[in-house]
Amino acid sequence: MVAMSARPNQESAAPQAETTSPHRAGFACFVGRPNAGKSTLTNALVGQKVAITSNRPQTTRHTVRGIVHREDAQLILVDTPGLHKPRTLLGERLNDVVRTTWAEVDVIGFCLPADQKLGPGDKYIVKELAGIKKTPKIAIITKTDLVESKALAEQLLAVSALADELGFEWAEIIPVSAVKGRQVSLLADLIAPLLPQSPPLYPEGDLTDEPEMVMVAELIREAALEGVRDELPHSIAVVVEEMLPRENRPADKPLLDIHANVYIERPSQKGIIIGPKGQRLKDVGTKSRKHIEALLGTPVFLDLHVKVAKDWQRDPKQLRKLGF
Numbered sequence: 001m002v003a004m005s006a007r008p009n010q011e012s013a014a015p016q017a018e019t020t021s022p023h024r025a026g027f028a029c030f031v032g033r034p035n036a037g038k039s040t041l042t043n044a045l046v047g048q049k050v051a052i053t054s055n056r057p058q059t060t061r062h063t064v065r066g067i068v069h070r071e072d073a074q075l076i077l078v079d080t081p082g083l084h085k086p087r088t089l090l091g092e093r094l095n096d097v098v099r100t101t102w103a104e105v106d107v108i109g110f111c112l113p114a115d116q117k118l119g120p121g122d123k124y125i126v127k128e129l130a131g132i133k134k135t136p137k138i139a140i141i142t143k144t145d146l147v148e149s150k151a152l153a154e155q156l157l158a159v160s161a162l163a164d165e166l167g168f169e170w171a172e173i174i175p176v177s178a179v180k181g182r183q184v185s186l187l188a189d190l191i192a193p194l195l196p197q198s199p200p201l202y203p204e205g206d207l208t209d210e211p212e213m214v215m216v217a218e219l220i221r222e223a224a225l226e227g228v229r230d231e232l233p234h235s236i237a238v239v240v241e242e243m244l245p246r247e248n249r250p251a252d253k254p255l256l257d258i259h260a261n262v263y264i265e266r267p268s269q270k271g272i273i274i275g276p277k278g279q280r281l282k283d284v285g286t287k288s289r290k291h292i293e294a295l296l297g298t299p300v301f302l303d304l305h306v307k308v309a310k311d312w313q314r315d316p317k318q319l320r321k322l323g324f
Contacts, residue, residue, distance in 0.1 A: 025074040026195035029101060030140070031129075032111035033121040034247040037142035037178060041111065042066045042077050044178035045188055046207055067202050073192035074200045078105060102132055107171075107194045109138045109187075110159075114175065115146040118158050126162055136171040136194045139163070140187065145177040213240045216258065216292050220304070223288035224262055228272055236273070237263040237312060237322045246301070256300045258292065263309040263322060273306050281306065 030038040046066035068075035078101065102108055110129060112122055129137050139159045144152055152175055163170050172190045176183045217238040224236050239261050246255040262284075264273060274281045281304060289302045312318035 021072055022197045023072060023074075023199060024192055024195040025076070025198040025201045026106035027076045027078050027104070028107040028109060028191055028195075029078045029105045030109045030111050031098075031102075031125055032142075033119075033125070036111040036113055038111050039244070040178040041140070041142060041176065041184070041187075044181065044184045045075070045077065067206050068188060069200070069204055070188065070192065073188075073195055074202065075188060075191055075195070076201060099128070102129075102135065105135065106196060107136050107138065107191050108132070109140050109191070111140045111142050112155070112159060113143045113146075114141050114152050114155050115143055117155075118162060123162065127166060130163075130166040130168045133168075137168070138187075138190065138194075139170045139173040141173070141175040143177065143179075144175045144182060145180045212296065213243065215295060216240050216243070217260065219291045219295065220260055220262065220284065220288045220302075223284045223291075224273060226284075226287070235265045235269060235313070237309070239263065239322055254298050256296065256298050257303070258300055259303045260305075262304060262306045263312060264306065265309065265311050265313065267308050270306055270308065 030041060032038055043066070045068050047068075066077045068077065108129060110126065112118065141152065141155050141159065147155075156173055156175065160170065160173060171194060174183060174187055174190060176187055178184060217240045220240075221236055221238040224238065228236075241259045241261060242257075243259075244257045246257055249255055262273060262281075264270060272280075273284075275283075285302050285304050289300050292302065293300050309315075309318045309322065312322055
């Protein structure tokens, strides 16, 4: 089924039917080659940019990228390493993690950019998906704002034909533009009924599961406090804005980009943190990066910025912004 717009009976449904519908909650993951629009789509569904943790093997739990709260359902979007033809043992193990996660999620979304023809990497992923019999699979044609209607139609037909060729059927095929917000809500509408009946699994308001981000922020704060504990004992707060795997890296040479802000309360404190010619801030980055790499088990590029959040310790709005 190709989903192009909201289902006709959706608007005419009686309010009573909506209130009696069982609540659903479950896990979905987006797969696809690099630059397929997975992260942008996740952010669009959640409604704002959410933290993305590193693509390291995790055998005991899912890494939650974003949580979508709806009245009828809660969609929990999980991260997996990219599936690829492995050249190393590490690559094979990463693929094992992917397959394990795919077997545990409730819905799999295959992302394919509208402006790029199906390639060997896409066909490799779809062939793997064909082997997962019970899990519903949705084909998501992303970046539709970059192509004309004719090219989009050809892409829809191509992805449908590939499933036929491999002997399975997409639960849905839907074109979206996360950048323009086109059909993003419809995608959530299509995923929700495929999830199991369940109460919400995360509290209302949680947009991401961020234990690693909290630990990373604390390691940066600890390094920032070294040598300035007497001057700025409580004035430093650290917020990790995003953690993104560097795209187009070999599986055995990953790199995680971490962008973080170090907040202080007054402009006069900025020079203390940065130091002469920026040396103190550079030292903070060097020291904390070593601990972060040990924690996450992956090489890290750490980008730090110092910002002023005036009197944040006494400002409820600032405290919320800084995660307290």
